Amino acid sequence: MDEEFKCVRCGNCCRWSGCVKVTASEIDAVAVFFGVSPQEFIGRHTRLMPDRQGLSLLERTDGACEFLIDGPPAACAIEPVKPAQCKDFPYRWNFPGWRDECMAGHGRKKNAG
Numbered sequence: 001m002d003e004e005f006k007c008v009r010c011g012n013c014c015r016w017s018g019c020v021k022v023t024a025s026e027i028d029a030v031a032v033f034f035g036v037s038p039q040e041f042i043g044r045h046t047r048l049m050p051d052r053q054g055l056s057l058l059e060r061t062d063g064a065c066e067f068l069i070d071g072p073p074a075a076c077a078i079e080p081v082k083p084a085q086c087k088d089f090p091y092r093w094n095f096p097g098w099r100d101e102c103m104a105g106h107g108r109k110k111n112a113g
């Protein structure tokens with residue numbers, strides 16, 4: 001991890017319009033977190049990824065992840081059980097142009113919160 005990296009909870013990574021991939025074990029964990037069955041969680045909160053190789057969390061109408069709690073500071077409604085893709089951002093997983101979005105990556109975008 002970059003020693004200079006410090007998340008400032010701007011939430012821009014959660015507003016990125018791509019997929020938030022969730023594995024079967026991650027779905028199980030989030031379902032337990034909400035007290036619902038995995039099938040119920042899948043039906044209400046996921047969609048098939050474009051490559052049809054897995055499931056993604058749903059987005060809000062503005063394209064942000066539906067579990068984003070707008071700030072500032074932004075927060076995640078499933079923080080204790082958020083998917084690895086979220087935990088790994090930005091160094092073990094990221095998307096093209098992430099440094100422009102991420103305030104901690106010297107982002108150029110204004111805090112949208």
Ligand code: SF4
Nearest residue numbers: 014065067068076086
């Ligand atoms: S699950 Fe949480 S951390 Fe991951 S994109 Fe959604 S709001 Fe952000």
Ligand code: SF4
Nearest residue numbers: 007008010011013102
């Ligand atoms: S974009 Fe960067 S600074 Fe903003 S919430 Fe995500 S990791 Fe933190």
